[in-house]
Amino acid sequence: MDYRETYFGKYKNYPIREYILDNDKNLIVKILSLGGTIREINYKGKNRVLGFNNVDDYINLRTYFGAIVGRVAGRISSRLIRIDGVDYKLNQNEGTTCLHGGQEGFAFKAWEFEESKISDNSVSVTLKYISPNLESGFPGEVTVFVQYTVYDDDSLSIEYFARTDKPTPITLTNHSYFNLNDDLNEDILEHFLKIDADSYLKLDEKSIPVKVVSVENTPFDFRNAKMIKSDMDLSLETFKYTKGYDHPFILNGEKRIELYSKKSGISLSVETTEPVVVLYCSNKLEKDLLLSNGEKTFNYQGVCLETQWYPDALNQDFLPDNILKPEGEYYSKTTYRFKNISD
Numbered sequence: 423m424d425y426r427e428t429y430f431g432k433y434k435n436y437p438i439r440e441y442i443l444d445n446d447k448n449l450i451v452k453i454l455s456l457g458g459t460i461r462e463i464n465y466k467g468k469n470r471v472l473g474f475n476n477v478d479d480y481i482n483l484r485t486y487f488g489a490i491v492g493r494v495a496g497r498i499s500s501r502l503i504r505i506d507g508v509d510y511k512l513n514q515n516e517g518t519t520c521l522h523g524g525q526e527g528f529a530f531k532a533w534e535f536e537e538s539k540i541s542d543n544s545v546s547v548t549l550k551y552i553s554p555n556l557e558s559g560f561p562g563e564v565t566v567f568v569q570y571t572v573y574d575d576d577s578l579s580i581e582y583f584a585r586t587d588k589p590t591p592i593t594l595t596n597h598s599y600f601n602l603n604d605d606l607n608e609d610i611l612e613h614f615l616k617i618d619a620d621s622y623l624k625l626d627e628k629s630i631p632v633k634v635v636s637v638e639n640t641p642f643d644f645r646n647a648k649m650i651k652s653d654m655d656l657s658l659e660t661f662k663y664t665k666g667y668d669h670p671f672i673l674n675g676e677k678r679i680e681l682y683s684k685k686s687g688i689s690l691s692v693e694t695t696e697p698v699v700v701l702y703c704s705n706k707l708e709k710d711l712l713l714s715n716g717e718k719t720f721n722y723q724g725v726c727l728e729t730q731w732y733p734d735a736l737n738q739d740f741l742p743d744n745i746l747k748p749e750g751e752y753y754s755k756t757t758y759r760f761k762n763i764s765d
């Protein structure tokens with residue numbers, strides 16, 4: 423097990439550090455203090471996520487590559503949210519929608535180093551961010567800790583902890599774009615995907631949930647592994663605005679997702695405490711952005727598996743909301759386990 427730190431760049435007056443978690447076997451994870459971002463997941467010598475090699479691209483291009491997303495991940499459909507009879511005006515950074523915590527979202531903040539730990543079978547780093555009262559319009563000062571841990575079984579866990587001094591909605595996730603091929607220049611459309619979900623959320627033209635729908639006999643049925651492209655027919659009404667999968671799935675009990683590249687033999691299994699996963703296949707990724715190792719970006723280059731609470735829960739009476747109160751503590755955990763099936 424090894425832990426290293428390096429200087430990555432500067433954002434405003436903050437030095438941005440890179441923390442490197444290495445299990446001395448097959449997995450090395452590189453994390454930035456900017457946005458708590460996973461910049462690289464190197465598994466068996468190949469990078470398996472999309473990332474940049476400079477601060478400005480993370481800030482200016484707003485792809486959310488690898489970022490911790492919050493205060494509330496996903497879209498909030500209304501400008502006002504009402505909590506205990508008080509209205510709060512949210513920042514609207516996508517038309518009338520508040521996307522991924524608004525313009526002041528957690529992805530674009532300099533997080534503080536809290537601690538790093540090494541044990542016989544793991545190495546971790548914990549980052550901290552204090553979101554001030556009314557940041558992007560959300561009530562309450564929220565103190566967030568995120569702990570990344572790499573284990574000797576080639577898994578990476580992300581644990582989120584938060585407390586608030588006023589009731590506030592909070593949904594945190596990580597926005598990594600996975601590509602399990604040995605070459606990031608190859609798309610993810612032939613990745614096999616399995617999602618343990620009997621239903622998904624149908625979306626309107628602004629990607630706001632309108633109702634819970636069974637996956638039965640729809641392109642959203644991933645209960646048996648299939649290629650992502652198998653049923654992704656872009657001529658279908660359901661993909662008219664999203665240009666592919668960009669949808670929340672309501673996970674069944676064991677909350678598992680499995681992704682696999684036949685080309686490389688690499689698989690990723692995901693377990694989470696969260697009730698929902700948003701599957702986004704980089705349908706709207708800006709073209710020709712320069713990635714860390716010289717590759718250029720293109721649509722369908724990465725799969726995002728954004729485990730989270732129900733999106734827009736505060737505004738949809740058919741979804742349970744997620745208000746964190748001062749007497750409570752927010753906790754969420756998602757584990758990513760990498761394997762090479764030929765091992």
Ligand code: G6D
Binds near residue numbers: 484629702706
């Ligand atoms: C697009 O609709 C998608 C979102 O789901 C994604 O999180 C974002 O790009 C990065 O807006």
